Amino acid sequence: MNPISLIDTHALSCFVTLAEADSLTDAAGRLNVTQSAVSQMLKQLESQLGTPLVIRRTRPLRLTAAGLVLKQHADTIIGDLRRLTQSVRDAAQQGLTQCRLGLVTSCSEVFGSRLIAQMDQRIEQLTLRSGLTPSLVQSFLNREVDILVSNDPLDDIEGLERHTLFRDPLLLALPDSFAFSHHLPPRDALAVLAHEHSLIRYGRNTHIGAMTEVALRRMGVLTQVRYETDDTHTLMNFVRDGHSWGIISALCLAQVLPITEGIQILPLDNSRHARQMHLLARQNELGDIPAEIARHICQLMTERILQQLQIRAPWLSGDVLATN
Secondary structure (H helix, E strand, C coil): CCCCCCCCHHHHHHHHHHHCCCCHHHHHHHHCCCHHHHHHHHHHHHHHHCCCCEECCCCCCEECHHHHHHHHHHHHHHHHHHHHHHHHHHHHHHCCEEEEEEEEHHHHHHHHHHHHHHCCCCEEEEEEEEECHHHHHHHHHCCCCCEEEECCCCCCCCCEEEEEEEEEEEEEEEECCCCCCCCCCHHHHHHHHHHHCCEEEECCCCHHHHHHHHHHHHHCCCCCEEEEECCHHHHHHHHHCCCCEEEEEHHHHHHCHHHCCCEEEEECHHHCCEEEEEEEEECCCCCCHHHHHHHHHHHHHHHHHHHHHHHHCCCCCHHHHCCC
């Protein structure tokens, strides 16, 4: 079967003008071309569609049944094309675009809605996808996501622009009922805590879970791990209810601030252990939008989010979150 030849939009526009004219001569005048050119266009269109579109030798001009159908649909198509043209021009003038943004779950919950609101004047339609880093990275590589915010900088992938956003330090979370020996060096106090109480930890398939294991090993602390979870709310509920102590990040703490009453938030090893958060986008595809989103995220973290964190962790400073 031969493929169907698509109608040229210029021919379609000319046919609409012809259908609204009294004659070929009238149509030629409206189009500012010769009558011969209009007649040739009509013949080519009828040949392409395999049917007459105009009843000849009538005045005013009359359309066949097929011509009436074509005119009806052509009006809609031409109108849509005009609106499309205007939308493209408006986007060029105003910088509007469509964007698919991928945020790790903690970022999505903490500042996703505020970020969307701040980009409202630059992005016509924003689709937000959240989840764990591995699935979001795969979506980004599959071009299902345009901009990615996660802890993986994808250093082995070429053609990306990268913006380092903030440092996300690991924190110690324990119930008020658990004693922590502040008169001891932090590592010794943590070793005592780990000896007396079990740990609830993020699963090893998560980046923070892997970081937790590395941090404790470097600190020389042996732990009793009785519980694992991928969900920050579940982890903090276990801690709040006195079942165990946990290690979270500052960003994860911001996720669950309303349920941290009765929980001590302390620095872990002087905040030496942290993940870096990055924003990634493909070069030369979204103009300055990735850089603008990165600026908004940094501002949200160092101002609004930091102030909220300091309510539960007054010792937490902007220097701890800074990437330099």
